[in-house]
Amino acid sequence: MFFDVSSLPLKVFCDIVGSWLTLKSIPFLDSAFCNSRRGYFNHLLEAKEFVHRNPVLLSNKVVNWLRVKAMHISNIVLTVGLEPTQTVMQYFAMFGHSIRCVTFNQCNELEILYIVACFCKNIMVIQCTNVSLPSAFHAILLNNPNIKEIWLLDCNCPYDNLMSNVALHKLNVLCVNNADSKHEFLWSDTTQTRSLQRVELCLFGTNNLEHLTRQNSQLRSFGI
Numbered sequence: 001m002f003f004d005v006s007s008l009p010l011k012v013f014c015d016i017v018g019s020w021l022t023l024k025s026i027p028f029l030d031s032a033f034c035n036s037r038r039g040y041f042n043h044l045l046e047a048k049e050f051v052h053r054n055p056v057l058l059s060n061k062v063v064n065w066l067r068v069k070a071m072h073i074s075n076i077v078l079t080v081g082l083e084p085t086q087t088v089m090q091y092f093a094m095f096g097h098s099i100r101c102v103t104f105n106q107c108n109e110l111e112i113l114y115i116v117a118c119f120c121k122n123i124m125v126i127q128c129t130n131v132s133l134p135s136a137f138h139a140i141l142l143n144n145p146n147i148k149e150i151w152l153l154d155c156n157c158p159y160d161n162l163m164s165n166v167a168l169h170k171l172n173v174l175c176v177n178n179a180d181s182k183h184e185f186l187w188s189d190t191t192q193t194r195s196l197q198r199v200e201l202c203l204f205g206t207n208n209l210e211h212l213t214r215q216n217s218q219l220r221s222f223g224i
Helices: 010-020 025-032 037-046 060-069 086-098 110-119 135-142 206-215
Strands: 075-079 101-105 125-129 149-153 173-177 198-200 221-223
Touching: 010 037, 025 037, 037 060, 060 086, 086 110, 110 135
Parallel strands: 075 101, 101 125, 125 149, 149 173, 173 198, 198 221
Antiparallel strands: none
């Protein structure tokens, strides 16, 4: 028995295709429509109400497909191999506003980080693993004042005060594990937050530690 998913109400379609299916499943579903309903299915994918929420590992091939389908996604994983082509820049320029979670996994391509900084301004969660944090990371923080969580694992920070002059008043979680830095990592006395509840394994100078705890009266968990 064949079930026509394109016949679903838009909200139900968004919940099923946007939350239950991986991105890899959607092209197969698209190919299954060999009749007049395929155009309507693609129309649903392009709808501004439709946002795919499961993590998407971006490659140039995947970005090309997303660009053709004009499809919004909210959770991206950036890793080795993604090249900053014109199509990548065009996609982020058109749909970067939909992205809420960004994971950098061994992604040290400076141009990719700057593309994220320029076009993704509604990020709520940043996760970095095995990344050397450049000045572009500072630009991402500056352009995303609504970030709620920052997770850094096995990252290198060659710069001092990477969070200087940054206002993150919705930041709840700051976790840094196995950081390699020659400087006072991340925090600065010009960093502004008032909502931190959880801080783990961060490198602080005494003055910056005092500044952080004084600003964040709701802090519930602190581990070094």
